[in-house]
Amino acid sequence: MKASMATPHIILYVWLVLFTLPLLTTSVKSSTYIIHMDKSTMPKTFTSHTHWYSTTLKSLSPSTTTTPQLLYAYDNAIHGFSAVLSSAQLEALKQSPGFISAYPDMNVKVDTTHTTDFLSLNSNYGLWPASNYGKDIIVGVIDSGVWPESESFKDYGMTEIPTRWKGECEPGVQFESSMCNRKLIGARFFNKGVIAGHPGTNLTMNSTRDTLGHGTHTSSTIGGNYVKGASFFGYAEGIARGVAPSARLAMYKVLWDEGRYASDVLAGIDQAMEDGVDVISISMGFDEVPLYEDPIAIASFAAMEKGVFLSSSAGNQGPDMGSLHNGIPWVLTVGASSVDRAFAGTVTLGNGVAVVGWSLYPAKALLLDLPLVYNETLKACDLTLMELHAKEMIVVCEDVGVRDLVVQMFQVTQSKISGAIFISKDSFVIEEGDFRCPGAIINPKDAMPLITYVKTALNPKASIKFQQTILGTKPAPAIASYTSRGPSPSYPGILKPDLVAPGTRVLAAWAPKVPAAKLRSTSLSSDFNIISGTSMACPHAAGVAALLKGVHPDWSPAAIRSAMMTTTSELDNTLGPIQDVGYNFQSATPLAMGAGHVDPNKALDPGLIYDAGAQDYVRLLCAANYTDKQILAITRSYGYNCSNPSSDMNYPSFITNSTVQQFQRTVTNVGDGAASYRARLTAMNFNVSVAPDTLIFREKLEKQSFKVSITKTQEGQEGVLYGSLTWVDDVGKHAVRSPIVVV
Known part of the structure; x- marks a missing residue:
């Protein structure tokens, strides 16, 4: 069995290019403007739109004290750029070829950790107000436990617990029953399987308290309460909240440091149904087992019969085809996608040119005016060679086919070098791998200004600024390379996954005793963490199902799944087909994204x-030539029959x-x-x-x-x-x- 989680990862997105230009000659007040340009008029003499924009600014009349500064060069959200200009320079710019329009920059208030915004959940219309934010829907989370002290599980604003709830808050090591409340209404743990598998072992935390962080993250993604000022070491700052922030949460701990056993998983799901949950979220699965031996398939059949919706993760074995688990006909199988948010480290060269690269270095640091080193000897970032140079420097590491990016980053982490700029388009590192060293990642297609400068300057220097978050990046969503693909090995006659949801770089609550990051070799704790995996996508879909259950309590699990699938989007925010990171950004197929990317508001009214219903699934099993015993293992009842088998449900x-x-x-x-x-x-x-x-x-x-x-x-x-x-x-x-x- 594999829990569908990935550790903190590196995603490479270089979206914006900044320039600082030479001083001009007027002493007037300057402001920031956003300028729209007609890219189709760009002369062929320019190598890129950035080159065109910067040259256009350089052509403006000089002044004595105002420095025109190109902040961002856009090529997706708009064609154009933002720049600091005097009013006179703005008027001159309006006469430039290709100019369309300009307006002053405006203040924007960031008030979310963003995945709910990306899903278009809105307080004024759609699924949130229609469902009263999931009020009184109970979601059972089968996972690694919970950190009850997290602000995400506070119960302010919550009403009394529904009287239909039968669960309890089970005491244990460092976990009192009083730690549950009107938000976290249940906490149970199941360890008999792991104890039996490891006779004589002493569990490190024999209670529902989370020692992995995974369960805290997934449960808060589903229904965490509002938390102001959430961030991951300065990244993704805003108000954290779950997809269904008024839903109730119940944790069933089945994953342990000492092992993860099917018997415990079955017990957790069984108890969740007994306690009266409406939705189950389970971010784990079993590989290469038939449905009649799959604990999740078996337990979820019973859940379906009781009207309990189950959301499951597809797994993290992509991009190979046929790699997913939980390809179960009666559950929702969820793949992972990205959102329109990137985390940045700004590299400013000594000549004023600045490049925004990708970084999640977990420190409030600024590498200022350090020597910049790039040569044939060091560009592979060999640890032994780096130690021969001065420590106070920033080294440029290039993917030269000798050392991949993960190895290069490890070498820099082990060294005493101040920082590094990595030039790479490594598709794995775009989404996975921790970020322990001070540095930023730049795509080779954007690296020419850097390489030209460091090769030609007499005394090249650079600075790197961290902890920056960029919203509105394009294209998004994109299918994650790690997300497992169909066809389903357990039942290839049903298309799986069913859909995709945000799974890459999701910020949610974390267990502070579990290291959230490392600063070189030093472990760091945090109340929130940014991690990736289909484990993060599954609870997003579970939260949407909880909201739909609140609006349509009479709908069956199949009806809710249908509403979510048939209203998905197959287009990204450029209005082009959703792309697949695992296949060189080609258009994603349904074997990667199922029906498409979940759209909660459209699912409200499909x-x-x-x-x-259950008999429909039994007809499917009969057509698959399962024996009576195998079918019985799943259905637990002789009340179903195989008089009319059909593989077409x-x-x-x-x-x-x-x-x-x-x-x-x-x-x-x-x-x-x-x-x-x-x-x-x-x-x-x-x-x-x-x-x-x-x-x-x-x-x-x-x-x-x-x-x-x-x-x-x-x-x-x-x-x-x-x-x-x-x-x-x-x-x-x-x-x-x-x-x-x-x-």
Whole structure:
């Protein structure tokens, strides 16, 4: 079994380039302006948009005291830049070729740790107010425990605990029952399996207290209360809050320092159902086991029968295909994506040129005007060679195929060098690996000004400033390279993952006794941590499910899953297809992102749902030729039968490995009343037909059925072929989209 968590990681995003230009000649007041430019008019003589913008500023009339300063060069959010200018310089700039518009910079108040903003959850409209922020929905978290003193678990603003709650707060080592409250309403621990697996062992923390940090992070992501001033050593500053901040949380500790056993996992899920949870979040899974031997598959079938929604993580074994776990037909399987936020270290060269690189160095440090060293000997950052040079310097490390970035960073960490600038596009380090040394990472395509300067200056110097957070980066979301991919090894006939949610660089509560970072060799503690993994994506989806459960308490788990899947987005914030980091930023396939990126507000009103019940899943198992005993292991009941087996169940996605395949589906109208929907198919490399292609509903909750027929157009076609079917209503309010995959 693997807990789907990754340690603090390095993500490389170089979004912005800054310049400080020579002094000009007027003594007038200056201000910061945002300037929009027509990039299509950029003369071909310029090597980049940054070069064009900086040259444009240099062409302005000189003055005596005002220094035009290029702050940021934009190429995604807008085409243009921001700069410090005098009013006269601004007027002159307006006459420059390509100028579109300019306006003064404005103050912005950052008031969140951002993933809820990225999901468009808003206090004024949509799913948050409709669900009353998940009020009284109870989420059971199967994980490593909880740090009850965290501000995220304070119960201010919470009402009395629902009377239907049957759970308890179990005392243990360094954990009193009084530590639970109206937010953290339950805490239990399950250790019999780990004790049996390690006879005579003494558990280091025999209670629900978290010794890994993982459970504290996931549970606060789901439903943590509001915490002002949260950050990770100055990064991601703002108000921390969970996706469903008014939901109740109950922790079931099944992961231990001494081991992680299926028996304990089963016990935790079993108790959660007994206690009366509405949603279960479980960020772990079992690899290469059939459904009838998978504790999560088995326990979640019972949860589904009771109407309990279960969100699970896909795993962190990407980007290989067929690597996911929890490919269970009756649960939600969640992959991981990025958000539009980057963490920065600004490198300012001695000539005034500044480059914003990626950094999570956990210290309030400023490396100021230190010698900058880059040569053939040192550019691989060999520890022995670095020790021969002066310690008070910043060394430039380049990916030269000799040492990868992880090794280079380790070498710098072990040395006494003041800091480093790493030139690399290492796809692994973009998302994973801790950041212990003072430095910043720059993509090779943005490194030319740095290399030119350090090679030509007589006495090259540089400064690095840390603890900077940049919002609105593009493109986002992108599919994380580490997130595990389908097809599902346990049941390839159902497309998995179902969808993706924020999983890369998520800030949430942490156990302060567990090191959150290292400063070279010194361990650092924090009340919040930024980590990555499908473990972080799963609780985001669980939080959305809790909100939907609050609005639609009568919906089945399948209905909630359908609403979340059919309203996802397949576009990023550039309005282009979501890209896959693990495949060189090509367009992501449904085997990586499922239906797409979760959109909570659209899921509130999906229009149509694909519903299913326990017997539908049993028909699936029967068609898979499971024996009676194997089916019974999952269903725990002889009340189901195999009289009508079918591998085609009412799922909101389609996948086949056959040349010809026909699917039968039934949708339920959950809109306001009568409606008409027409089928819309995307362009595909295979033939698809839908019959009928129009569905007419006379009233709410009416059901209509249709068939989808798929035929491969050419024998021997390789790769993943995919497209989608979208049912669009006649007023354009609802678009109910399902991915179609041929493997």
